[in-house]
Amino acid sequence: MIDRRLLRKEPDTVRTAMERKGVTDVDLDELLAIDEEWRELKSRGDELRHERNQISSDIGELKAEGEEEAAQEAIERSSELKSEIAEVEARADELTAKLDEAMLRIPQIPHESVPVGEGESDNIEARREGFSDLRDLPDAVVPHYDLGEDLDILDFERGAKVAGGGYFFMKGDGARLEHALIQFMLDHHREQGYTQVHPPILVNSRSMRGTGQFPKFVDDAYRVGGANDAPYDDDDLWLCPTAEVSVTNMYRDEVLYDDDLPVKHQAYSPNFRREAGEHGTETRGMVRVHQFDKVELVNFVRPEESYDRLDSLLAEAESVLRELGLPYRVLDMCTGDMGFTQAKKYDIEVWAPADDMDDGPAEGGRWLEVSSVSNFEAFQARRAGLRYRPERHESAEYLHTLNGSGVALPRVVVAILEYYQRPDGKVTVPEALRPYFDGQTLIEGHEPVGESAVGAGRKE
Numbered sequence: 001m002i003d004r005r006l007l008r009k010e011p012d013t014v015r016t017a018m019e020r021k022g023v024t025d026v027d028l029d030e031l032l033a034i035d036e037e038w039r040e041l042k043s044r045g046d047e048l049r050h051e052r053n054q055i056s057s058d059i060g061e062l063k064a065e066g067e068e069e070a071a072q073e074a075i076e077r078s079s080e081l082k083s084e085i086a087e088v089e090a091r092a093d094e095l096t097a098k099l100d101e102a103m104l105r106i107p108q109i110p111h112e113s114v115p116v117g118e119g120e121s122d123n124i125e126a127r128r129e130g131f132s133d134l135r136d137l138p139d140a141v142v143p144h145y146d147l148g149e150d151l152d153i154l155d156f157e158r159g160a161k162v163a164g165g166g167y168f169f170m171k172g173d174g175a176r177l178e179h180a181l182i183q184f185m186l187d188h189h190r191e192q193g194y195t196q197v198h199p200p201i202l203v204n205s206r207s208m209r210g211t212g213q214f215p216k217f218v219d220d221a222y223r224v225g226g227a228n229d230a231p232y233d234d235d236d237l238w239l240c241p242t243a244e245v246s247v248t249n250m251y252r253d254e255v256l257y258d259d260d261l262p263v264k265h266q267a268y269s270p271n272f273r274r275e276a277g278e279h280g281t282e283t284r285g286m287v288r289v290h291q292f293d294k295v296e297l298v299n300f301v302r303p304e305e306s307y308d309r310l311d312s313l314l315a316e317a318e319s320v321l322r323e324l325g326l327p328y329r330v331l332d333m334c335t336g337d338m339g340f341t342q343a344k345k346y347d348i349e350v351w352a353p354a355d356d357m358d359d360g361p362a363e364g365g366r367w368l369e370v371s372s373v374s375n376f377e378a379f380q381a382r383r384a385g386l387r388y389r390p391e392r393h394e395s396a397e398y399l400h401t402l403n404g405s406g407v408a409l410p411r412v413v414v415a416i417l418e419y420y421q422r423p424d425g426k427v428t429v430p431e432a433l434r435p436y437f438d439g440q441t442l443i444e445g446h447e448p449v450g451e452s453a454v455g456a457g458r459k460e
Contacts, residue, residue: 001103001106001379001382001383002014002103002106002108002109002379002382003378004035004099004103006109007031007032007035007103007106008032008035011028011032013109014028014106014109015028017106017107017108017109017110017335018106018107020110020116020335020336021107021108021110021335021336021338021339021340022336023105023106023107023340025105026102026105026106031099031102031103034095034098034099034102035099037095038092038095038096038099041088041091041092041095042092044088045085045088045089045092048081048084048085048088049085051081052078052081052082052085055074055077055078055081056078058074059071059074059075059078062074104209104214104215104383105215105216107340107341108340108341108342108343108376108377108379109343110335110338110342110343110344111307111343111344111375111377113344114332114333114334114335114338114343114344114345115332115333115334115335116334116335117334117335117336117337118334118336118337119334119336120337122334122336122337123331123333123334123337123347124331124332124334125329125330125331125332126329126330126331126332126346127329127330128327128328128329128330128361129318129321129322129327129329129330130321130322130325130326130327130328130351131327131351131361131363134327134363135419135420137353137419137421138421138422138423139423141353141365141418141421142354142418142421142425143284143285143354143355143418144285144286144352144354144413144414144417144418145284145285145286147417147418147421147425147427148174148285148417150425150445151173151174151425151426151427151443151444151445151446152171152172152445152446152447152448152449153170153171153172153173153175153177153443153445154168154169154170154171154174154286155168155169155170155171156168156284156285156286163290163291164290166275166288166289166290167289167290167291168286168289172445172446173440173443173444173445174413174443176437177413177416177429177433178409178413179436180433180436180437181409181412181413181433182268182293182295182409183436184323184432184433184436185266185268185295185320185406185407186266186268186295188319188320188323188406189266189295189316189406190266192264192316192319193264194264194265194266194297195263195264195265195266196265196266196267196268197247197250197265197266197267198267198268199240199243199246199247199250199267199269200240200246201239201240201269201270202224202237202238202239202240203237203238203240203245203246203249204234204235204236204237204238205232205233205234205235205236205238206234206235206249207245207246207249207252207384208221208238208241208245209383210245210248210249210252210380210383210384210385211244211245211248211249211341211380211383211384212341212376212379212380212383213241213245216340217241217340219274220241220273220274220275221238221239221241221272221273221274222238222239222272222274223236223237223238224236224237224238224239225237239272240269240270240271240272241271241272241273242269242271242294242296243267243268243269243271243294243296243298244296244298244403246267246269247265247267247296247298248298248380248384248386248401248403249384250265251300251386252384252385252386253384253385254385254386254387255387255388255389255396256300256386256387256388256389256399257388257389257392258302258388258389258390260388261300261301261302261388261399262299262300262301262302262305262309263298263299263300263301264297264298264299265298265299266295266296266297266298266406267295267296268293268294268295268296269293269294269296270291270292270293271291271292271293271294272290272291273290274290275288275290285414286410286411286413286414287368287410287411287414289410292408292409292410293408293409293410294405294407294408294409295405295406295407295409296403296404296405296406297313297316297317297403297404297405297406298401298402298403299313299401299402299403300386300388300399300400300401301399301400301401301402302388302390302399302400303377303378303397303398303399303400305400306375306377306400306402307344307375309375309402310344310346310373310374310375310402313373313402313403313404314330314346314348314373314404316404316406317348317371317373317405317406317407318330318348320406320407321348321350321370321412323432324412324416324432324433325430325431325432326350326351326412326415326416326419326430327350327351327419328348328349328350328351328370329348329349329361329367330346330347330348330349331346331347331348331349332346333345333346333347333372338374339372339374341374341379341380342374342375342376343374343375343376343377343379344374344375345372345373345374345375346372346373346374347369347372347373348369348370348371348372348373348407349367349368349369349370350367350368350370350407350411350412350415351363351365351366351367351368351415351419352365352366352367352411352414352415352418352419353365353418353419354366354418365418368411368414368415369408369411370405370407370408370411370412370415371404371405371406371407371408372405373402373403373404373405374402374403374404375400375402376400376401376402377400378398378399378400379401380401381398381399381400381401382398386399386401387399416430425445426442426443426444426445427442427443428441428442428443429441429442429443
């Protein structure tokens with residue numbers, strides 16, 4: 001969350017950030033009025049406690065001097081003050097709850113370098129890579145969902161049968177491709193100085209709030225043992241939407257030392273999202289699904305180093321696509337499309353040559369987001385209590401957090417199946433993945449087992 005002092009000193013800055021990020025569910029004027037009343041109550045409470053402490057000290061002296069009547073009056077006044085203090089504190093607690101709830105709904109302030117815009121059409125393409133030496137592609141590139149079923153490495157129908165729409169099976173070399181990508185990324189990022197962690201798949205509500213998923217994105221989460229619209233508390237559990245949540249909260253409410261920083265963690269995890277706001281889009285294939293694998297990169301750094309680290313983190317995520325030989329582009333995200341929690345954000349989009357889109361490159365195909373590389377500055381740190389001590393004798397300060405996918409797998413699989421496919425319907429295994437395929441160079445598929453229920457029965 002933002003610093004409440006910024007809200008008081010620069011309310012227009014906060015108001016502009018809310019407008020540019022499309023946040024309309026917080027009445028800033030009302031919030032400022034609540035904050036002003038809270039400060040007045042805090043000051044009044046301090047005055048009352050000081051007076052009561054003084055009276056308590058006087059009572060003993062009055063009794064020692066035999067001033068019983070004056071002592072009794074002081075005792076009665078002390079009792080009145082106690083009641084008044086309780087009333088002030090009760091009202092202050094009520095206002096604190098309102099302030100805390102509202103502050104969780106105020107977005108991060110965009111960095112001054114972020115382009116101002118309303119949506120994805122206002123994002124700025126920083127660069128594109130890999131288009132100067134494209135592979136020779138078939139005249140008609142087969143979309144991944146058809147190719148995957150032809151090779152019997154993807155099964156969407158049986159996935160829907162088992163779990164519903166937005167789920168699928170990967171089989172044979174498809175499953176092998178998925179695991180090869182995971183291990184390749186973990187090995188690759190370890191060489192970049194990342195420590196691998198294996199996080200819990202379940203996270204509690206407080207962890208979701210700490211990274212900014214809650215309360216804004218509660219409808220997109222999968223709750224364990226209850227409906228999303230029912231009341232929940234800090235200990236209720238949710239399926240992890242991204243390893244960002246678990247890894248960022250590893251150090252929640254802790255103080256790191258200056259020489260602990262920077263911390264660079266990487267984590268593979270399955271991720272679960274309802275995509276409640278995206279119903280009905282990308283219904284074919286594995287571009288928008290409810291369960292997907294991802295390797296996440298999470299960084300904890302000193303505030304003065306966070307923007308240099310953002311550039312390095314972006315390069316680290318990009319290097320995965322470079323190693324895989326996949327064409328991609330980098331977008332500098334505008335204020336209206338960058339997200340609730342980010343101060344600055346880059347998206348990396350891989351090129352998939354099937355399914356021409358209006359905004360695709362000149363070569364045809366479409367762009368698929370595979371990574372968002374973000375600097376949250378101290379926004380998550382304030383929510384999660386992430387601090388560091390610059391010197392061991394100094395006061396603790398909030399550190400800065402960053403993360404980026406290194407990268408999300410389903411869309412990378414889409415790009416590999418489409419970009420590396422051959423005219424004969426087979427798929428070339430990218431060179432960087434061949435050590436994880438025992439040197440195998442082609443995904444050739446195999447004869448499907450049985451037939452789905454919509455067919456005429458098992459093949460003979």
